[in-house]
Amino acid sequence: xxxxxxxxxxxxxxxxxxxxxxxxxxxxxxxxxxxxxxxxxxxxxxxxxxxxxxxxxxxxxxxxxxxxxxxxxxxxxxxxxxxxxxxxxxxxxxxxxxxxxxxxxxxxxxxxxxxxxxxxxxxxxxxxxxxxxxxxxxxxxxxxxxxxxxxxxxxxxxxxxxxxxxxxxxxxxxxxxxxxxxxxxxxxxxxxxxxxxxxxxxxxxxxxxxxxxxxxxxxxxxxxxxxxxxxxxxxxxxxxxxxxxxxxxxxxxxxxxxxxxxxxxxxxxxxxxxxxxxxxxxxxxxxxxxxxxxxxxxxxxxxxxxxxxxxxxxxxxxxxxxxxxxxxxxxxxxxxxxxxxxxxxxxxxxxxxxxxxxxxxxxxxxxxxxx
Amino acid sequence: xxxxxxxxxxxxxxxxxxxxxxxxxxxxxxxxxxxxxxxxxxxxxxxxxxxxxxxxxxxxxxxxxxxxxxxxxxxxxxxxxxxxxxxxxxxxxxxxxxxxxxxxxxxxxxxxxxxxxxxxxxxxxxxxxxxxxxxxxxxxxxxxxxxxxxxxxxxxxxxxxxxxxxxxxxxxxxxxxxxxxxxxxxxxxxxxxxxxxxxxxxxxxxxxxxxxxxxxxxxxxxxxxxxxxxxxxxxxxxxxxxxxxxxxxxxxxxxxxxxxxxxxxxxxxxxxxxxxxxxxxxxxxxxxxxxxxxxxxxxxxxxxxxxxxxxxxxxxxxxxxxxxxxxxxxxxxxxxxxxxxxxxxxxxxxxxxxxxxxxxxxxxxxxxxxxxxxxxxxxxxxxxxxxxxxxxxxxxxxxxxxxxxxxxxxxxxxxxxxxxxxxxxxxxxxxxxxxxxxxxxxxxxxxxxxxxxxxxxxxxxxxxxxxxxxxxxxxxxxxxxxxxxxxxxxxxxxxxxxxxxxxxxxxxxxxxxxxxxxxxxxxxxxxxxxxxxxxxxxxxxxxxxxxxxxxxxxxxxxxxxxxxxxxxxxxx
Numbered sequence: 001x002x003x004x005x006x007x008x009x010x011x012x013x014x015x016x017x018x019x020x021x022x023x024x025x026x027x028x029x030x031x032x033x034x035x036x037x038x039x040x041x042x043x044x045x046x047x048x049x050x051x052x053x054x055x056x057x058x059x060x061x062x063x064x065x066x067x068x069x070x071x072x073x074x075x076x077x078x079x080x081x082x083x084x085x086x087x088x089x090x091x092x093x094x095x096x097x098x099x100x101x102x103x104x105x106x107x108x109x110x111x112x113x114x115x116x117x118x119x120x121x122x123x124x125x126x127x128x129x130x131x132x133x134x135x136x137x138x139x140x141x142x143x144x145x146x147x148x149x150x151x152x153x154x155x156x157x158x159x160x161x162x163x164x165x166x167x168x169x170x171x172x173x174x175x176x177x178x179x180x181x182x183x184x185x186x187x188x189x190x191x192x193x194x195x196x197x198x199x200x201x202x203x204x205x206x207x208x209x210x211x212x213x214x215x216x217x218x219x220x221x222x223x224x225x226x227x228x229x230x231x232x233x234x235x236x237x238x239x240x241x242x243x244x245x246x247x248x249x250x251x252x253x254x255x256x257x258x259x260x261x262x263x264x265x266x267x268x269x270x271x272x273x274x275x276x277x278x279x280x281x282x283x284x285x286x287x288x289x290x291x292x293x294x295x296x297x298x299x300x301x302x303x304x305x306x307x308x309x310x311x312x313x314x315x316x317x318x319x320x321x322x323x324x325x326x327x328x329x330x331x332x333x334x335x336x337x338x339x340x341x342x343x344x345x346x347x348x349x350x351x352x353x354x355x356x357x358x359x360x361x362x363x364x365x366x367x368x369x370x371x
Numbered sequence: 372x373x374x375x376x377x378x379x380x381x382x383x384x385x386x387x388x389x390x391x392x393x394x395x396x397x398x399x400x401x402x403x404x405x406x407x408x409x410x411x412x413x414x415x416x417x418x419x420x421x422x423x424x425x426x427x428x429x430x431x432x433x434x435x436x437x438x439x440x441x442x443x444x445x446x447x448x449x450x451x452x453x454x455x456x457x458x459x460x461x462x463x464x465x466x467x468x469x470x471x472x473x474x475x476x477x478x479x480x481x482x483x484x485x486x487x488x489x490x491x492x493x494x495x496x497x498x499x500x501x502x503x504x505x506x507x508x509x510x511x512x513x514x515x516x517x518x519x520x521x522x523x524x525x526x527x528x529x530x531x532x533x534x535x536x537x538x539x540x541x542x543x544x545x546x547x548x549x550x551x552x553x554x555x556x557x558x559x560x561x562x563x564x565x566x567x568x569x570x571x572x573x574x575x576x577x578x579x580x581x582x583x584x585x586x587x588x589x590x591x592x593x594x595x596x597x598x599x600x601x602x603x604x605x606x607x608x609x610x611x612x613x614x615x616x617x618x619x620x621x622x623x624x625x626x627x628x629x630x631x632x633x634x635x636x637x638x639x640x641x642x643x644x645x646x647x648x649x650x651x652x653x654x655x656x657x658x659x660x661x662x663x664x665x666x667x668x669x670x671x672x673x674x675x676x677x678x679x680x681x682x683x684x685x686x687x688x689x690x691x692x693x694x695x696x697x698x699x700x701x702x703x704x705x706x707x708x709x710x711x712x713x714x715x716x717x718x719x720x721x722x723x724x725x726x727x728x729x730x731x732x733x734x735x736x737x738x739x740x741x742x743x744x745x746x747x748x749x750x751x752x753x754x755x756x757x758x759x760x761x762x763x764x765x766x767x768x769x770x771x772x773x774x775x776x777x778x779x780x781x782x783x784x785x786x787x788x789x790x791x792x793x794x795x796x797x798x799x800x801x802x803x804x805x806x807x808x809x810x811x812x813x814x815x816x817x818x819x820x821x822x823x824x825x826x827x828x829x830x831x832x833x834x835x836x837x838x839x840x841x842x843x844x845x846x847x848x849x850x851x852x853x854x855x856x857x858x859x860x861x862x863x864x865x866x867x868x869x870x871x872x873x874x875x876x877x878x879x880x881x882x883x884x885x886x887x888x889x890x891x892x893x894x895x896x897x898x899x900x901x902x903x904x905x906x907x908x909x910x911x912x913x914x915x916x917x918x919x920x921x922x923x924x925x926x927x928x929x930x931x932x933x934x935x936x937x938x939x940x941x942x943x
Contacts, residue, residue: 062840081395082843083852089844095837099859108855109845153841160845 011074013038013196014059014164018068021054021220028054029065030220036164036213039194041187045207046217047243052200053168055217059198060166061085072163083112085164088157088195092169094149096141102152103128103137109160127159130189147178154186158193165190165197171206179203183210204244208232216240223367234360238367241287241360248293248333252286252361254370261371263361265306271356273371284370285362290321292358293335295343296351305351306333310344324350397850402762402774405755409777411802412817416792417647417784423795424644428637437641447638450618451645454602457536457619461601462594464541468694469548469593475691476549477556480678482688490695491546496921497702498878498895499543500606501914504902505701506530506539507610508708508911513716515704535611536619540601542698547600548593555589556582588661595657599650603785605881606899620646621787625885628791636795643788650783702918709915713908726908730916733909734897738916741894744808745877748815752872755816756823757865761857763824764831765839775824782821786881789814794885806888814882819872826868830861863932870928874921894920 012035021029028051036042044052057063059070061082070077077085088109097105103124110120128134131151141149150170157165170186171179187210190197201207207214208228215225216239223237224230235241242249252263255270263286264270296305308326319336320343326333335352337343344350361371393400427436441447472491476484509516510530520527529535559582567581568574583590601607608619615626620642627639679687712721763775781789793814797804804810834857842852880895887896898913 060840060844062843081848082840083846083848085844086846087844089841091837091841093835093837095835095841097838097841097856099856108842112846112851156841156845166844 010037012036013073015071016068019055019058019065019070020067021058021063021065027220029058032222034215034222034225036196036198038196040212041190041197041199041210043199043201043207043211043214044217045201045204045214047202050217051220052217056166056168056198056200060087060089086160086162087164087166088160088162090150090153090157090167090170092172094153096149096152098141101137102133102139102141105141105152106156106159108156113160123159127155131155146174147182150174150182154189158189158195162195165195167197167199169200169202179206186210216243236369238285238287238362241362245289247287247289250286250288250333252284254281254284254361256281263359269305271359273361283364285364287360287362288333288354288358290334290336292354293333293352294354295337295341296353300351300353305353307351309349310346312346313343315339324352394848398762398766399770401758402766402770405759406770406774406777412813413777413780416789416796419796420640420643420788420792423637423640426637428635437637440638441641441645450620450623453533453617454619456533457540457608458598458602460533460537461540461544462598464537465545465548465597466594468541468545468698470552470590472549472691472694473552473556475687477553478676479687480676481684483692484688487691487695490699491549494699494702495546496874496925497918498606498880499540499604500610500880500899500902501705501917502543502701503539503607503610504910504914505705506535508704508907515718531611531613532617536608539607539611539701540604542701544597544600545698547596551593551596552586552589555586559585591657591661595653598653599783602646602649603881605787605884610902621785621881624791625787628885639791643791647784647788650785654783705911705914709911716907726912729906730909730912735892736890737892737894737897740891741877744811744815744893745873747812748819748876749869749873751816752820752823753865753869756820756868757827757861760824760827761831764828778824779821781818786818786879787885789818790882790885805886806891808891810886811883811891814886815876815879818879818882819875822872822875823868826864827861830864834860866928866932870925873924873928877921877924878917
């Protein structure tokens with residue numbers, strides 16, 4: 001199933017269609033479809049080795065794709081070397097030139113473009129001001145903190161007024177607190193300047209917080225390309241459900257009964273699926289997020305719930321993670337429950353219930369969403 | 372905002388396409404050009420020697436005749452045996468000096484350490500044959516020590532022959548052991564030693580069961596370098612072996628090729644081949660052994676050295692100082708003697724500049740030639756070596772591997788062999804180079820290029836690839852980005868490599884001795900000739916000049932490095 005969204009509206013600023021990139025017999029990118037509207041911040045999210053950095057480097061021009069087309073404002077980028085693309089790039093390693101001062105670093109791209117000295121100095125000063133390093137222009141990089149270095153990297157990439165800003169895990173080397181601060185700042189500047197941005201990260205929270213749209217990648221494929229809310233709320237693929245948010249995975253059987261489609265979890269209860277689900281029958285994988293599970297009350301009817309006994313409890317502050325063995329064998333689910341509730345002890349029987357529409361069902365082989 | 376420079380899809384002619392290809396990927400072009408050069412100036416001469424070694428000296432037929440002659444004759448077998456004896460003995464002595472020094476320097480801080488280190492590095496300045504000559508001045512038939520001992524009725528054993536050559540070589544090459552093993556020790560993860568100690572091993576036990584096995588690869592590498600250095604050396608065995616009396620493979624090949632009585636190029640080629648086969652076999656053996664026992668561990672470097680104070684520190688300082696002083700004696704003796712008056716063949720305790728006056732009179736173009744040839748070669752080495760080092764570090768693939776291999780061949784092949792190869796193939800059109808300055812500069816360049824490519828590759832490995840990507844994404848084509856970003860960052864490493872290359876090129880003897888003619892005589896050749904059969908005072912003066920100029924060059928490099936930090940970068 002094609003996961004690329006087709007949206008009405010203006011022609012995309014950047015458009016990748018059917019991109020394939022192979023390294024020897026390894027296919028790093030497999031028929032990738034991607035498009036970015038002008039001014040959009042688009043994130044490539046995925047685990048290491050999923051192809052997100054390869055895709056970014058193909059867009060940047062450091063790698064040449066083997067098949068497909070890559071267009072900027074309707075024009076093909078084939079054969080345009082990186083230096084002629086006018087894309088700004090921000091690196092995980094910062095890649096700040098250690099032999100140049102902060103101001104010289106920022107001026108680097110202007111110098112390559114033969115911008116007259118005075119204009120360049122003005123632009124550099126403004127760019128440093130924007131990243132709040134106005135007073136550090138004369139410093140050398142070895143006297144900067146990681147966060148400051150990445151600000152220099154940002155200023156350097158933005159001062160050339162790029163047609164596209166590419167960011168390769170720019171915050172991975174920063175500590176947790178600074179990461180949040182910087183990502184908000186990046187988002188603010190990106191909005192202010194309206195720079196179309198492709199942002200690579202493996203951090204789902206970062207992706208959700210910063211993006212207009214997210215492309216979730218796995219093994220060279222884009223599994224879903226949608227807004228952060230859509231990606232989280234209605235994952236189009238088992239991998240997306242697992243990678244963004246995490247899930248309990250249960251073996252399920254799809255049934256068609258008089259009332260419509262239903263999914264039977266293990267050998268237990270069957271749960272009705274939305275009416276839109278038609279025709280599917282047989283084995284499937286069902287996913288439930290830990291936060292969608294709650295302790296069942298006596299009012300919940302017998303067929304509504306997962307039944308088992310408490311395997312273990314882990315206190316996580318406001319919430320407690322309960323592992324429930326639901327059998328057969330050691331099949332189990334984990335539920336995040338408010339710590340304030342009275343919880344059963346280990347070994348005791350327990351019933352967990354959930355809203356039926358929270359149950360997501362995926363095809364067992366392809367991982368495609370069924371319901 | 373604009374998307375600049377999007378290429379128009381025309382169909383250009385092939386030269387235009389080639390040019391565009393070079394502009395887009397200049398590094399491949401540089402790599403290909405260097406491979407072509409190395410094929411002509413390394414592979415061809417050596418292949419030709421190999422071919423000639425199979426052409427019978429007597430019969431002219433293709434076959435193993437020369438090898439039968441070689442291994443059937445006690446004279447040739449003796450040269451082979453001598454080479455191996457001297458090589459093994461010298462390596463053992465060099466290890467005996469270098470290993471304790473390396474251990475002491477890597478693990479402890481003690482009194483006088485920086486000065487002793489400078490002394491060790493200084494002793495790398497003088498070519499081995501200068502040391503050999505110094506040993507003759509001290510322990511030769513009419514040497515200073517020999518005469519003094521004779522004066523009190525003691526007859527010292529002669530310094531000529533295997534032991535003298537091994538000793539002189541070891542004293543010249545032990546700094547290699549020191550540097551390589553100390554580098555290896557610095558990479559040993561010190562927590563491994565702590566772990567062994569916590570498991571109940573005593574200090575000696577830790578060294579035996581953990582430290583030594585971990586540094587074994589670097590010890591082997593050091594031993595290999597020393598052994599290759601000794602069996603490749605021409606000057607030392609020639610001076611201390613008194614020519615034909617104690618032949619080794621290197622001197623034998625030389626005299627077979629240039630014999631006044633009747634050159635035997637076939638047998639010379641065979642001798643070269645034997646020498647190269649020994650060298651290559653050892654390199655391959657060490658390589659296989661080292662990769663099989665790779666102990667690379669980057670999880671933690673060595674801890675800082677332990678400061679030894681009081682008696683222990685003084686003792687260690689004294690011990691290492693004595694060791695280094697003994698090893699430096701020859702150089703000191705030569706330098707001092709060059710300022711002493713000579714009567715007949717005996718130095719008098721009277722200071723004079725007389726030796727230098729006579730030496731400069733007889734110098735001719737030798738010093739000027741040396742400066743020009745070495746300077747030109749060094750410029751080429753820096754330019755090509757830093758570019759190729761970059762390619763080797765950044766590109767992987769068959770082309771790069773071939774290039775690396777071709778460049779490293781002259782590192783292993785003895786200079787005399789390369790010299791004979793050059794004299795054999797470049798003596799007719801289209802490449803008639805024998806007797807020219809070009810051939811000397813080329814052989815200098817080819818022999819010492821590996822130092823530069825290694826040094827520059829080493830530093831490129833440490834530079835973040837992102838910097839180049841950043842430069843390109845900011846609008847610089849590859850070569851511009853290289854000039855603006857990589858070149859300044861590689862400078863310290865290039866200077867370090869260039870400093871070593873300078874000393875090596877300036878004192879090169881083994882290959883140039885085969886290739887020089889009257890007009891292209893160099894300072895090392897002049898020094899060698901005087902040391903072999905000439906005026907003892909002039910020989911000492913030449914040797915001192917040789918080391919002095921090499922040192923002066925080195926000082927320039929140090930100054931160049933020192934000013935690095937202060938250099939104003941301005942508006943690039």
